[in-house]
Amino acid sequence: MFGYNNKILIIDVSSKSWKWEDLEEDVVRDFIGGSGLGAYLLYQHCPIGAEPLSHSNPLIFCASPLVGSKLTTTSKFAVVSKSPQTGFIGDSLSSSSIALSIKGVGADAVVITGASREWISLVVDKEGVRFNDASNLLGTTTSATEKSLMGTLGKGYDTACIGPAGENLVRFASISNDGGRQAGRTGNGAVMGSKKIKAISFKGHKKIPSFDENALAKTRIDLNYKSLGEATEKYRTLGTMANLSVFERLKILPTGNFRNQSNKDFQNISGEAMHTEEKVSTSHCANCTIGCEKLITIPNSGSEKVRLEYQSLFAMGPLVGISDRETILKSSKFCDESGMDTISAGSTCAWFMECMQKGIIPESWLKLLPRYDNEEDLFAQLLRSIAERSGIGDILAEGSARVSEAIGLGSQEFAMHVKGLEMPGYEPRSLHTMALALAVSTRGACHNRSSAYEYDFSSDSDGYKQSSRGRMVVEGEDYSAVMDSLIWCKFVRRVFDNFYDESAEILNNITGWDIDPKQLAQCGERINNLKKQFNIREGWNRSHDNLPKRIFSDPLINGEKVSSISESELDNMIEYYYDARGWTSDGIIPSEKLVSLGIKS
Amino acid sequence: MAINLTVELFGNSQVLTGQKLIDLQFLKPQVDICDVIQALGQRFPMLDGKVLDFGTKSLLSSYALNLNGVGFKDAAQIELADGDSILILPSQAGG
Ligand code: SF4
Numbered sequence: 001m002f003g004y005n006n007k008i009l010i011i012d013v014s015s016k017s018w019k020w021e022d023l024e025e026d027v028v029r030d031f032i033g034g035s036g037l038g039a040y041l042l043y044q045h046c047p048i049g050a051e052p053l054s055h056s057n058p059l060i061f062c063a064s065p066l067v068g069s070k071l072t073t074t075s076k077f078a079v080v081s082k083s084p085q086t087g088f089i090g091d092s093l094s095s096s097s098i099a100l101s102i103k104g105v106g107a108d109a110v111v112i113t114g115a116s117r118e119w120i121s122l123v124v125d126k127e128g129v130r131f132n133d134a135s136n137l138l139g140t141t142t143s144a145t146e147k148s149l150m151g152t153l154g155k156g157y158d159t160a161c162i163g164p165a166g167e168n169l170v171r172f173a174s175i176s177n178d179g180g181r182q183a184g185r186t187g188n189g190a191v192m193g194s195k196k197i198k199a200i201s202f203k204g205h206k207k208i209p210s211f212d213e214n215a216l217a218k219t220r221i222d223l224n225y226k227s228l229g230e231a232t233e234k235y236r237t238l239g240t241m242a243n244l245s246v247f248e249r250l251k252i253l254p255t256g257n258f259r260n261q262s263n264k265d266f267q268n269i270s271g272e273a274m275h276t277e278e279k280v281s282t283s284h285c286a287n288c289t290i291g292c293e294k295l296i297t298i299p300n301s302g303s304e305k306v307r308l309e310y311q312s313l314f315a316m317g318p319l320v321g322i323s324d325r326e327t328i329l330k331s332s333k334f335c336d337e338s339g340m341d342t343i344s345a346g347s348t349c350a351w352f353m354e355c356m357q358k359g360i361i362p363e364s365w366l367k368l369l370p371r372y373d374n375e376e377d378l379f380a381q382l383l384r385s386i387a388e389r390s391g392i393g394d395i396l397a398e399g400s401a402r403v404s405e406a407i408g409l410g411s412q413e414f415a416m417h418v419k420g421l422e423m424p425g426y427e428p429r430s431l432h433t434m435a436l437a438l439a440v441s442t443r444g445a446c447h448n449r450s451s452a453y454e455y456d457f458s459s460d461s462d463g464y465k466q467s468s469r470g471r472m473v474v475e476g477e478d479y480s481a482v483m484d485s486l487i488w489c490k491f492v493r494r495v496f497d498n499f500y501d502e503s504a505e506i507l508n509n510i511t512g513w514d515i516d517p518k519q520l521a522q523c524g525e526r527i528n529n530l531k532k533q534f535n536i537r538e539g540w541n542r543s544h545d546n547l548p549k550r551i552f553s554d555p556l557i558n559g560e561k562v563s564s565i566s567e568s569e570l571d572n573m574i575e576y577y578y579d580a581r582g583w584t585s586d587g588i589i590p591s592e593k594l595v596s597l598g599i600k601s
Numbered sequence: 602m603a604i605n606l607t608v609e610l611f612g613n614s615q616v617l618t619g620q621k622l623i624d625l626q627f628l629k630p631q632v633d634i635c636d637v638i639q640a641l642g643q644r645f646p647m648l649d650g651k652v653l654d655f656g657t658k659s660l661l662s663s664y665a666l667n668l669n670g671v672g673f674k675d676a677a678q679i680e681l682a683d684g685d686s687i688l689i690l691p692s693q694a695g696g
Contacts, residue, residue: 251670454695
């Protein structure tokens with residue numbers, strides 16, 4: 001099979017053994033790679049009801065057919081496990097050289113099972129798999145871990161690792177690779193920590209032939225050229241930080257734990273202000289022509305730099321009601337170095353700070369609070385205590401969903417999560433297609449698995465009916481599933497005139513298949529149905545597709561404009577969505593539907 | 602009769618010009634987006650080819666228009682009135 005190694009590397013860290021298994025062509029024709037293949041392998045390797053932080057939850061790294069093609073933005077991989085935040089499917093994507101190395105060692109996917117008794121660092125290269133002692137790396141930051149392994153292993157190894165947060169099983173711990181890129185969401189870093197794996201390094205340069213190298217070479221040139229045009233201007237110039245000032249002006253920037261009552265001006269932390277007033281440089285993932293990554297030199301920190309994008313800027317700033325630039329940059333850097341998802345970390349702190357303001361923290365917890373001088377200091381100390389699981393941080397490391405259930409006193413109503421995953425920086429009371437997508441996403445409150453905001457930002461958005469929003473979210477999810485499985489970076493999407501046509505042709509030129517655009521779109525549908533079926537198997541029910549109560553009870557009032565969404569409006573949209581998916585009104589997938597998609601229960 | 606408009610710039614358009622807000626005055630009874638783009642072009646030539654296309658008097662596809670902070674509009678749909686704010690912002694919403 002062209003484009004694939006046709007191999008899965010299975011590593012059992014309990015017995016410290018490993019083996020290769022064949023990857024059947026049927027499977028990748030159905031699930032492609034990346035997050036689709038990851039979902040398939042999770043379904044196979046995760047026992048029903050597995051506790052996410054136990055030896056039975058597999059941790060899966062997946063490359064894709066486009067990895068190694070040198071097409072722009074395709075050096076990406078997916079990490080998949082049962083999420084310790086949601087108890088459902090947890091998948092996150094990250095990028096750069098390590099994706100090439102995973103494929104370079106001869107694997108399309110690596111499935112890690114079991115749990116080690118002592119801390120280890122895995123090394124995968126042409127010798128096979130080594131299980132090295134990692135006790136000397138404990139407590140080290142993500143960048144120090146990478147650097148240390150680079151020193152001991154020598155040139156050519158690419159490493160994914162966890163920081164102290166992952167070691168301490170912070171439920172929203174991330175996995176870091178290639179100098180600070182993060183597989184951030186859903187807590188895969190905690191799963192890695194529960195297996196006592198500090199790091200996994202790959203070295204391999206195996207080249208996988210493509211079916212039609214000449215056609216690919218032409219596509220490469222064409223895409224490179226187009227990727228430097230108007231379709232990617234925002235990402236190339238200011239990066240995604242550009243969202244902040246726009247969202248603030250349009251009153252769709254969630255602030256102060258989605259209370260949006262802040263009088264603060266966030267203009268001084270806008271992408272525009274950062275670019276004019278701070279030292280900003282651009283960086284690229286491997287094989288990317290766009291370069292959306294903006295590295296900002298942190299003031300008063302020597303030459304220390306932080307990779308900043310909109311969601312981290314939002315979560316370390318407006319979400320917690322902080323507008324101090326230095327605090328935001330340092331907090332974001334701290335999360336990256338400790339290996340924590342910025343959105344969940346910021347949101348959990350924002351919820352806790354609101355509880356403090358409301359005076360509903362249990363007496364016994366108050367004693368666990370760090371000393372602090374002001375709000376900014378409190379936030380920084382909370383982040384530190386979470387990563388260390390010290391004092392109050394040991395509680396907050398469980399995430400806003402679990403801790404709000406423990407406190408009660410109405411605090412669940414303003415814990416801003418869906419299914420246990422905290423909400424990103426898009427305002428669902430104004431962006432109703434996004435509201436639906438956040439509610440129904442299989443991985444919890446996620447903006448990336450549907451890109452539904454695109455519909456809300458279009459010139460027709462005012463006239464959308466609820467039924468159209470249901471259909472749009474289905475379209476957006478299926479399209480995103482194909483992107484995340486091939487894997488393209490989302491920021492290249494507008495470069496395509498016709499995504500499915502062009503992607504099918506590229507996939508055929510890589511694999512030698514004859515897949516048509518419709519079949520490719522159906523892969524997206526199949527992948528989303530499989531993810532949902534996994535969740536159903538793990539106890540999903542209709543009540544999990546919802547939004548936090550605050551979204552319904554607190555409308556946004558800006559002068560004469562009131563933005564709101566009611567529970568019944570959301571319910572209606574969810575019904576339309578289930579209908580468009582061909583599911584029952586309870587959101588269950590009928591067996592005929594599974595059969596028609598070739599999914600065996 | 603004069604029509605006074607404010608143009609609010611976002612993203613790279615703001616960085617290129619160094620301006621967040623630009624006041625424009627038109628001494629005629631009706632103004633459309635082409636007039637606004639022409640006026641912007643005269644004052645800020647650095648926007649040509651980066652944000653605007655002066656030749657066709659239109660925005661590049663990397664930018665979108667919003668009137669008074671409410672809803673997104675195609676240029677043809679926009680009717681301008683005295684006191685309006687026209688937001689020029691990046692059309693890509695991702696991130
Ligand atoms: S656009 Fe950004 S995130 Fe996407 S591949 Fe390029 S540098 Fe990486």
